[in-house]
Amino acid sequence: MQIMRFQLPYHKLNHIFISHLHGDHYLGLTGLLFTMHLQQRTNDLHLYSQRGLDEILLLQLKYSSSVLHFKIIFHLIEPDQRKLIFEDASVTVETIPLIHKISCTGFLFREKAKPRRIDKGRLQEGMLLQHIALLKTGVDIMSPSGNVLYRNTDFTLPPKHSYSYAYCSDTAYSEKIIDQIRGIDLLYHEATFLEGEKDNALETKHSTATQAAAIAKAAEVNTLMIGHFSARYRELETALSEAQSIFPNTVLAIEGKILELDV
Amino acid sequence: MQIMRFQLPYHKLNHIFISHLHGDHYLGLTGLLFTMHLQQRTNDLHLYSQRGLDEILLLQLKYSSSVLHFKIIFHLIEPDQRKLIFEDASVTVETIPLIHKISCTGFLFREKAKPRRIDKGRLQEGMLLQHIALLKTGVDIMSPSGNVLYRNTDFTLPPKHSYSYAYCSDTAYSEKIIDQIRGIDLLYHEATFLEGEKDNALETKHSTATQAAAIAKAAEVNTLMIGHFSARYRELETALSEAQSIFPNTVLAIEGKILELDV
Numbered sequence: 001m002q003i004m005r006f007q008l009p010y011h012k013l014n015h016i017f018i019s020h021l022h023g024d025h026y027l028g029l030t031g032l033l034f035t036m037h038l039q040q041r042t043n044d045l046h047l048y049s050q051r052g053l054d055e056i057l058l059l060q061l062k063y064s065s066s067v068l069h070f071k072i073i074f075h076l077i078e079p080d081q082r083k084l085i086f087e088d089a090s091v092t093v094e095t096i097p098l099i100h101k102i103s104c105t106g107f108l109f110r111e112k113a114k115p116r117r118i119d120k121g122r123l124q125e126g127m128l129l130q131h132i133a134l135l136k137t138g139v140d141i142m143s144p145s146g147n148v149l150y151r152n153t154d155f156t157l158p159p160k161h162s163y164s165y166a167y168c169s170d171t172a173y174s175e176k177i178i179d180q181i182r183g184i185d186l187l188y189h190e191a192t193f194l195e196g197e198k199d200n201a202l203e204t205k206h207s208t209a210t211q212a213a214a215i216a217k218a219a220e221v222n223t224l225m226i227g228h229f230s231a232r233y234r235e236l237e238t239a240l241s242e243a244q245s246i247f248p249n250t251v252l253a254i255e256g257k258i259l260e261l262d263v
Numbered sequence: 264m265q266i267m268r269f270q271l272p273y274h275k276l277n278h279i280f281i282s283h284l285h286g287d288h289y290l291g292l293t294g295l296l297f298t299m300h301l302q303q304r305t306n307d308l309h310l311y312s313q314r315g316l317d318e319i320l321l322l323q324l325k326y327s328s329s330v331l332h333f334k335i336i337f338h339l340i341e342p343d344q345r346k347l348i349f350e351d352a353s354v355t356v357e358t359i360p361l362i363h364k365i366s367c368t369g370f371l372f373r374e375k376a377k378p379r380r381i382d383k384g385r386l387q388e389g390m391l392l393q394h395i396a397l398l399k400t401g402v403d404i405m406s407p408s409g410n411v412l413y414r415n416t417d418f419t420l421p422p423k424h425s426y427s428y429a430y431c432s433d434t435a436y437s438e439k440i441i442d443q444i445r446g447i448d449l450l451y452h453e454a455t456f457l458e459g460e461k462d463n464a465l466e467t468k469h470s471t472a473t474q475a476a477a478i479a480k481a482a483e484v485n486t487l488m489i490g491h492f493s494a495r496y497r498e499l500e501t502a503l504s505e506a507q508s509i510f511p512n513t514v515l516a517i518e519g520k521i522l523e524l525d526v
Contacts, residue, residue, distance in 0.1 A: 021323075021326040021327050022327050023293055023294055023297045023327060023329075024297075027290075027293055027294050027297075027323075030286060030290055031290050034286045034287075034290075050326075051326075052322070052325070052326035053326075055322060055326075056319065056323060056326065059315070059318060060284075060286070060290075060319060062315070063284040063313075063314075063315035063316075063318075063319065063365075064284050064285050064286060064365065065365045066286075101328060102326075102327065102328045
């Protein structure tokens with residue numbers, strides 16, 4: 001629904017990560033897959049999920065007699081362990097074991113280190129393309145005789161920041177995740193309840209806004225985004241202020257919000 | 264989504280009829296069931312569907328470790344035959360075999376005949392409650408000696424109209440349904456395509472607006488409602504006018520529309 005609402009390009013979506021099989025976290029998926037099919041998608045789609053999603057999808061395809069135009073590659077997540085589940089040239093994805101009523105994992109997305117950027121104003125006559133490519137990797141260019149021909153720092157700027165983002169939903173308060181997410185740019189952490197319903201959070205294996213903020217503070221993240229608010233709350237300002245009293249740089253997860261990270 | 268949007272009372276929904284297992288006709292159901300569960304529903308819910316829906320739901324409940332607060336009673340629809348699948352004091356529901364890529368049935372809802380209405384202004388001193396109850400059933404009240412004590416038509420008005428409604432989606436043009444839906448008040452019939460895409464309708468086992476109107480005309484229904492329009496059409500006025508040229512009393516199925524039937 002939101003992909004349509006915000007007119008995001010479906011065809012760029014090649015990897016989907018599902019934290020757990022509670023209905024509010026995956027029931028929209030089959031409709032999305034059928035929409036991709038109707039839009040004549042042909043490129044592979046990778047699904048990462050706990051055990052069961054493949055079985056559910058296969059049954060839905062069977063009873064609708066559907067053969068999708070594209071291949072779905074299912075990746076089984078093993079619960080209760082941190083694991084690198086995806087890596088390409090620019091990003092890695094690790095699972096974050098969470099504590100919930102059923103097997104549930106968060107995901108840690110990290111951009112890899114980026115190349116140094118050539119400071120174009122300082123390029124000189126006679127530099128070769130292979131010199132420039134080497135400079136981007138951070139090395140100095142040596143002459144055949146062993147002298148420094150071009151000193152890297154004279155011609156390059158530091159790489160752009162490599163962003164990191166953790167998605168932690170749904171989970172009880174869990175200090176075990178802190179070292180894995182330490183220092184990341186953005187932590188999404190569920191905050192189903194207000195502090196007054198702390199006992200309810202414990203029982204249902206959810207977190208309060210205060211607990212989410214305590215995790216963000218202990219992990220020294222840059223920004224905390226809280227979400228997954230219980231429908232019982234008619235406003236979210238209380239959740240925000242409870243979190244901000246512990247961790248000031250907290251924002252609310254509002255669908256469609258675009259967040260500029262100041263890192 | 265639409266039940267929420269139009270604030271309809273979930274708890275009054277006790278019977279759900281699913282025509283077939285293409286995603287656009289049932290994927291929202293599991294979310295609805297979980298919402299009912301969260302709203303503490305306890306009364307039984309009856310589901311009528313082709314084979315497979317029970318299996319899909321059981322798998323979704325298994326992997327979410329959910330035990331609903333209410334009982335779901337699954338009724339298997341046998342395709343390719345007309346059958347009375349529900350009856351209570353006021354209504355009957357029959358299946359309407361349709362022609363589609365997978366097993367698909369429409370549903371015919373008929374209100375039963377209603378009692379005659381007492382014309383209160385004409386009641387007389389000395390009439391007993393049991394006389395009034397009998398008059399509603401349409402009989403005359405006789406005296407012990409065998410004379411007519413109260414003539415029914417002197418004290419009652421005709422019953423209110425018993426409405427009938429057929430839901431026919433999705434289906435290729437099928438004259439076989441005509442005698443089953445003859446003379447009903449409201450026919451919902453799919454009209455996926457315009458006349459220009461007649462061949463496409465044939466191939467995908469859908470109907471054109473013109474075909475829906477031809478069925479309505481042949482079955483002499485009161486009102487035709489067309490819907491299930493292909494997303495390729497940016498406006499629906501052409502579909503409406505194509506149908507109205509064959510069957511003037513046609514309306515568009517627009518979500519949230521309230522239709523007053525003039526019967």
